[in-house]
Amino acid sequence: QLRALLLELGHAIAQGDAQLIQAIPEILEDAENDLTHRFRFSIQLTFRRFIGTIEEVKLIEEKLREIVKQDPIxxxxxxxxxxxxxxxxxxxxxxxxxxxxxxxxEAAACLGLTPVQHSSGGKEKIGSISKVIGNKKLRSALYKGALAVVCQLEKRESRSQKDIWLRELTVRRGKKIAAIALANKTVRTAFALLKHDAEYQPQLLVA
Structure with missing residues (x-):
């Protein structure tokens, strides 16, 4: 909302919380721009609420990390x-x-991490991942985490068999497809770990 309001008046702000936090005070302190006193007050009030929300999110994340550390699963x-x-x-x-x-x-399919299949004339066609079905919040978290792994892999050597598989898949199909494939594999592996009460043991490459 802050970006949209200021953009209408010719003040474009890049995406990202850090860019917004840096830009708003600079715009408000600029006495030579065309912002009215009432508009400045509204922007300042909204900005304070935004900063407060950011701080609340940080507190929630800290509590969440504490809970996770105490949870063996x-x-x-x-x-x-x-x-x-x-x-x-x-x-x-x-x-x-x-x-x-x-x-x-089946777990991966339930979460929406398997391609949608279409049948026509007795032939099955594999489509893309549906953005409607499944657990959207978990799917989004899995995808973002997997995409980060794919991007980091470009900057280092392969350490496991999964790294080799992921690197080859990225070359063939691109980062986004590779990230979805890794997210799918992560769910399957997680299901196996929980079902058999096991620890994750990646297949490391022998030096």
Missing amino acids: CTRLQALEGVGPVCAILMKIALGNTTHFKNGR
């Missing part, structure tokens, strides 16, 4: 590539009762 899930505290607790909630799914593939 979340600790095990965070060993998976691209899984942080938020993603771990969301997966625990979604996959905690493994009897709800026959296998990891």
Whole structure:
């Protein structure tokens, strides 16, 4: 809302909280721009609420990290590539009762991490990932974490068999497809870990 209001008056602000936090005070302190006193007051009030919300989110995230550290299941899930505290607790909630799914593939499908299939003339066509079905919040967290792993992999050497698989897939299909594939694999692996009460052991490359 702050960006939209200021953009209408010719003040464009880049995306990201840090850019917004830096830009707003500079705009308000500029006495030579065309902002009226009442408009400045409204922007300042909204900006204070935004800063307050940011601080509240930080407090919630700190409490969440404390909860995750004390939870053995979340600790095990965070060993998976691209899984942080938020993603771990969301997966625990979604996959905690493994009897709800026959296998990891069904769990991934339920969360919306498998391609949609279309049938026409007796032929099946594999489509894209649906953005409507499944657990959208968890799917988003898994995708973001997986995409971060894909991007980091460009800057370092492969350490495991999964790294090699992911690097080859990225070259063939691109980062976004590779991230979805990793998110799918993460759910399947998480399901197996929870079902068998096991620890994650990646297949490391022999030096």
